[in-house]
């Protein structure tokens with residue numbers, strides 16, 4: 108049966124934001140990982156489910172976990188959040204061992220593990236969040252959560268209209284959103300969501316994306332599992348591909364999205380023109396496009412001007428987005 112675990116969290120005070128990290132001295136060491144998984148193994152009975160998983164997620168980073176059905180995503184998430192015990196290896200959240208120092212590690216954590224969320228159906232959304240808030244305040248390092256914050260997260264998840272209705276009257280998607288509301292209630296430093304967008308409508312999916320992006324910008328480390336690769340590639344920083352219980356690849360999306368494509372009358376001729384420009388690092392052709400890596404996006408108009416001056420007709424110029432779905436398919440078919 109599906110259930111949910113929304114784990115109390117603490118305030119974001121003192122967390123390094125991505126903007127701060129980006130403006131930091133390049134010589135300074137990167138922020139310490141918010142989540143650190145080392146040599147994780149998990150067996151159910153004699154069946155090995157996870158094999159030697161190693162990963163780190165830093166403050167401000169969105170890490171998406173994907174993989175075929177049965178690959179072990181939920182098992183990994185349950186083990187990382189402390190709901191399942193590993194057969195070997197270690198998980199640390201904000202430097203605390205999740206399995207040996209659980210309550211202090213989870214004081215930093217907000218999570219929705221498995222959907223749909225499980226709530227007291229005879230109580231309203233507000234009352235359920237109040238119960239979560241009271242539990243959050245009781246954990247070591249937990250902070251009290253006021254009524255204003257409850258109203259705020261309900262509004263953020265567009266549940267104000269449903270706030271005083273019994274959860275038993277909520278739709279699947281509304282329950283799912285209430286699960287995310289409870290996970291972010293105590294402003295966690297680490298947010299872990301197992302398939303947060305399954306069961307949501309298009310606008311609901313966009314809402315979760317926006318909330319995750321905003322939290323990451325405030326310095327929260329986010330791990331979420333998903334099957335929606337084209338959506339996730341628009342806002343995740345890294346994507347881990349799990350297959351047969353092994354982390355077979357980790358894709359850094361920031362590194363992959365620096366190319367721009369120009370749909371032109373003559374891709375070969377355009378490539379020649381682009382290669383001569385100082386701000387162009389690498390050029391390939393993929394008819395009807397010439398694809399160029401620019402040192403900075405701001406050089407786009409200049410590149411177009413050079414192509415036009417050379418007599419090329421430029422019909423389209425846009426980021427050459429990395430196709431995570433195609434990459435994933437190739438990777439999972441040949442791990």
Ligand SMILES: Nc1ncnc2c1ncn2[C@@H]1O[C@H](COP(=O)(O)OP(=O)(O)OP(=O)(O)O)[C@@H](O)[C@H]1O
Pocket residue numbers: 151156174175176177178179180181182183
């Ligand atoms: N409690 C359990 N006892 C025994 N085996 C389990 C248990 N939970 C999961 N498994 C097995 O572990 C494997 C991984 O399951 P898991 O739910 O972690 O995969 P998943 O990647 O999340 O799949 P999906 O995409 O379908 O949600 C499966 O073979 C599953 O049958």
